Amino acid sequence: MLKRLSSIRYTFIRSHLFGLILNTFVLLAVLLSIHVWFTPEWLAAGAILLFMGIYFLLGLFMSFYAGFRSSGDLKDRIDSLSTVITHLARGNFKTKVLFSEEDEIARIASELNELGGKLQEQKDSLVRLADEKAELAKKAHSAATMEERQRLARDLHDAVSQQLFALTMMSQAAVRVFDKKPDQAKRQLEEISAMALQAQTEMRALLLHLRPVHLSGEPLTKGIERLVEELEQKCPIHFHVQMEETGGLSQTKEEHLFRIIQEALSNILRHSNATDVNVSLKEKNEELFLHIGDNGVGFNMKEKETIVASYGLKTMRERTGEIGGNFALRSREGEGTHIDIRVPLQTVKGEIG
Incomplete structure (x- = not known):
């Protein structure tokens, strides 16, 4: 009720x-003043009271009538403005309101129409940008x-395909000399066995790239454990894993780190000839430290062209940079290769994406 009033x-x-x-008060004061000062016969006290009573009742009726009539048009125009604002708040920016008058309310309506047009243009631009983003x-x-796919095809052609071709040629040669030169055939069979083992290792390394990149909602430590368990069952390598639970990594950082570990283990399978691999994950001073090392053949760090040309090392370095981390590589011929990654931790409040 109070709100309506x-x-x-x-x-x-x-x-x-x-x-x-x-x-009423002004008129009453004037009439009383005339009655007191001049005391005309026609202006008696009763006449004043009757006149003021009639005047007040007629004025009361006219006040209500004029108030309703004069406010009706203004109320309708303000309701129209309110309707336009409601449509704008709901995202319908094409709603317009037009007034024939040329006053302040008409000016506000014109500004609202202009605002709706600009919002519609921005909405259309955002839709176009969203479509372009999705397309990109x-x-x-x-x-x-x-x-x-092209990289895997090159790797298959450069490594496995050539090894299989060499296996075919060597096996055919071993068959031809098996009866006449059994010792030579035995040596060739031993080479065939070693080459087949190498080809198998290459295939496992390439298949490692075909694993899902995402952790499927699992924590990073659980994903690493599953990956290592799978490799231990298929490869003659001993893995030494030391991991601490991490709580300050976003999902994006965990997926990047998991992919980095996949890439590192793939390189170890293909190039290191290692028998022992160390994987360490620990948290210290609001930073995450990841270490991956092997006892393989290693390589000469001074050969810059070899390091730069390595697609795997380049990918790991780029992924580390994308999550704000530092990438360090150490290696010597005959002493294995060691990768150290340091990533800053932060409180995870939630993600969109």
Whole structure:
């Protein structure tokens, strides 16, 4: 009830009533002054009271009538503005309101129409940007997939395919000399066995790249454990794993680190001839430290071209940089290779993506 009495319509009625009361007091004061000073016969006290009573009742009726009539148009126009604002808040920016008058309310309506037009333009721009972003993401995914396929095809051709061709040639040669030169055939069979083992290792390393990149909601430590267990069952390598539970990594950082570990283990399988691999993951001073080392053949760090040309090392370095980490590589011929990664931790409050 109080809210209704504070509406524009009743505000107009109250203003008319206030004017009526003010005019009544002024008129009453004038008539009483004339009656006291001049005492005309026609202006008796009873006549004054009758006149003021009739005047007040007519004025009361006119105040209500004029208040309703004068506020009706204004109320309708303000309701129209309110409707436009509601449509704008709901995202319908094409709603317009037009007034024939040329006053302040019409100017506000014109500004609201202009605002709606600008918001509609921005909405259309955002829709176009979203479509373009989705298209670019699709193209980027397709390009990354194509690049990965091409790399796997090159690796298969450069390593496994050539090894299989060599196995075929050596096995055929061993068959030809098996009866005449059994010692030579035995040596060739031993080479065939070693080469087959190498080809098998190459295939396992390539298949490691085909594993899912995402952790599927699992923590990083659990994903590493599953990966190591799978490799221990298929490869003649001893893994020494030391991991601490981490609590300050976002999902994006965990996935990047998991992919880095996949890449590192793939390189170890393909190139190191290692028998022992160490994987360490620990947290200290609000930083995460990841160490991956092997006792393989290693390589000469001074040969910059070899390091730069390594696609795996380049990928690991880029992924580390994307999550704000530092990448360090140590290796010597005959002393294995060691990778150290340091990533800053932060409180995870939630992600979109």
